[in-house]
Amino acid sequence: MKTLRNNITYGRVADLFPRTGTILIADSWFRGRGIVEAWGCPILWTNATEQEKTLTTVERLISQLLELQADRDTFLIGVGGGITTDITGFVAAIYKRGLRFGLVPTTLLAQVDAAIGGKNGVNFDRYKNMVGTFRQAEFVYIDTDFLLTLPLRELRCGAAEMLKTFLLADAKAYAEAVRVFSGPTPERVPEHLVRRAGEIKFSLVEQDPEDHGVRQLLNLGHTFGHAIEKCSTQYEHGEAVAIGIVMAARMACEKGLLQPEEAERICSDIAACGLPVEPPVPEDQLRTAILQDKKRTGGTLKFVLPESIGKATLWEESVSA
Ligand SMILES: NC(=O)c1ccc[n+]([C@@H]2O[C@H](COP(=O)([O-])OP(=O)(O)OC[C@H]3O[C@@H](n4cnc5c(N)ncnc54)[C@H](O)[C@@H]3O)[C@@H](O)[C@H]2O)c1
Ligand SMILES: [Zn+2]
Numbered sequence: 001m002k003t004l005r006n007n008i009t010y011g012r013v014a015d016l017f018p019r020t021g022t023i024l025i026a027d028s029w030f031r032g033r034g035i036v037e038a039w040g041c042p043i044l045w046t047n048a049t050e051q052e053k054t055l056t057t058v059e060r061l062i063s064q065l066l067e068l069q070a071d072r073d074t075f076l077i078g079v080g081g082g083i084t085t086d087i088t089g090f091v092a093a094i095y096k097r098g099l100r101f102g103l104v105p106t107t108l109l110a111q112v113d114a115a116i117g118g119k120n121g122v123n124f125d126r127y128k129n130m131v132g133t134f135r136q137a138e139f140v141y142i143d144t145d146f147l148l149t150l151p152l153r154e155l156r157c158g159a160a161e162m163l164k165t166f167l168l169a170d171a172k173a174y175a176e177a178v179r180v181f182s183g184p185t186p187e188r189v190p191e192h193l194v195r196r197a198g199e200i201k202f203s204l205v206e207q208d209p210e211d212h213g214v215r216q217l218l219n220l221g222h223t224f225g226h227a228i229e230k231c232s233t234q235y236e237h238g239e240a241v242a243i244g245i246v247m248a249a250r251m252a253c254e255k256g257l258l259q260p261e262e263a264e265r266i267c268s269d270i271a272a273c274g275l276p277v278e279p280p281v282p283e284d285q286l287r288t289a290i291l292q293d294k295k296r297t298g299g300t301l302k303f304v305l306p307e308s309i310g311k312a313t314l315w316e317e318s319v320s321a
Contacts, residue, residue, distance in 0.1 A: 013104055013141045014039040021073055025061060025088045027080025027106065036079050042068055048083040053122050055131065061091050075100050081107035081154075082114030086129070089120025093135040102139040106146040108158025108189060109238055112165060112197035115140045117205040117215075134210060142198065144191045152185055156274050157238025163270065164220050164245055165197045168204075171310035173197075182272035220304040220312055221245035224279070227289035232280040242275035245306075247283075252305035255315070262308060291319060 019040045026036045028045040036043060044064045046057060065074070076099050078088025085103045092101035105115035121132015147155065159181045166174035173196045180186050180193065201218060208215040225244030228235060235243070249266045252258035271277045279286060290301060303315045 013143065016139065016141065017075060017077065017102065022075045022077060023065065023068060023070060025076060025078050025080075025084065025091065027084045030079065030106075041077075046080070046084055046087055048081050050083070050123060050128070053083050053087060055122055055124065057087060058091055058094075058122055061087070062095055065091070065095055070095065070099070072096050072099065075102070077102045077104060078115075079104040079106060080110070081105070082110040085110050085115040086120050086132070087122060089118070089135055089137065090122055090132055093120060093133040098135070100138055101135075102141065103137045104141045104143070104146075107150055108147055108155055108194070109161050110158075111142050111144075111147075111194050112158060113161045113201060113218075116198050116201045118209065119211075140198070142191070142194055144189050144194055147189050152274075153236065155185075155189070156181070157236050159273055160221075160238040160242040160245070160270070160275055162193065162197045163273070164241060165200050165218070167245065167266070167306055167309060168217050168220060168312050169200045169310060170196060171308075174309055178269045178273060181274070182269070216302065216314055217304050217312055219302070220306070221248055223290055223301070223303050224248060224286060227286040228279055228281070230289045231285055234280045235276060239276050242270050242273075243277055243279050246270055246277045247279065247286075248303060249306050251303060252307065252315075255305065257305050257307050257313065257315075259308075262306070266306065266309070 022041045024036055024041050024043045026043050026045055027048045030036050031045055044061055076088055076092045078085045085105055092099045103115040105111045118134045118136040121129045124130035162177055166177055177193055204215050204218060221241040221244030224247040225240040228240040228243055246267045249258060249263040253260050253263045267277050301317045301319060304312050305315045306312045
């Protein structure tokens with residue numbers, strides 16, 4: 001077992017899988033740090049950038065798997081943030097028509113969101129996550145020790161997705177997460193909060209694995225968030241989602257679904273967690289971007305609107321010409 005610092009161990013996961021027949025696909029951030037190397041399996045490295053989350057990287061990984069003579073009995077494990085877990089799931093889905101795989105998410109965002117639910121894929125051209133499949137991992141190993149080295153900005157991006165999930169289903173966990181992230185930088189993210197967020201996502205996914213109904217609630221903050229990402233490069237995804245949640249809360253107020261005090265509370269909670277709350281471009285520019293959003297189906301725009309802290313609803317609007 002590899003110990004990085006006193007009492008901090010990253011090696012427990014290695015007890016879960018056989019050393020023979022297992023190949024790791026790992027975020028190159030870990031290269032040379034002696035953590036994944038200690039697990040004793042061949043390692044294929046990937047860079048965690050959106051520019052390299054591509055079919056070219058997938059092809060390179062497939063060539064490397066062939067060189068290692070990976071066959072249908074090979075077990076893949078993806079170790080890293082959401083970019084690495086998305087790539088691993090996709091390679092596992094298509095290599096020789098499908099390999100078994102597990103995931104070890106190492107960012108908060110991946111632990112509460114990206115690694116859970118079986119969606120995988122890569123970017124294509126200018127489009128994010130345009131090519132991919134649904135394939136469930138056999139295990140998702142959550143170890144909050146990994147978060148100790150995560151930059152604060154990445155931690156906050158994960159916090160945004162965590163708050164989003166709690167806003168859908170758990171007011172008590174929401175309040176606790178706000179307390180944790182609004183104080184001084186938390187030394188540790190409480191593991192029970194990470195697990196609770198994962199549980200909520202997992203239960204929505206179980207009810208709607210292919211994202212035609214209730215799973216879409218997880219898009220809270222994402223209709224506005226994606227538009228912000230389209231119109232400006234200022235913010236990371238989690239930050240854009242944070243602004244998107246505030247915009248969704250304000251919209252819910254306008255529609256009479258949410259009390260104004262609750263919308264203001266959501267806004268001040270998110271700001272207190274060190275996340276942005278105001279869009280970087282005027283709202284009508286975002287509206288135009290939303291109209292072009294790929295999620296538009298049959299002339300209907302979909303928003304997820306909070307009704308109270310712990311409850312949200314899908315809201316559809318037809319597109320006026
Ligand atoms: N499949 C899904 O359902 C789903 C859901 C949400 C997001 N995603 C995808 O997830 C990706 C974003 O995930 P992310 O935010 O984890 O990004 P990421 O994978 O880019 O990781 C963020 C950064 O943290 C670094 N890093 C990873 N682990 C670290 C650690 N323990 N210590 C220090 N640095 C570490 C990475 O090298 C990278 O620079 C996007 O591509 C998004 O499309 C997928
Ligand atoms: Zn997201």
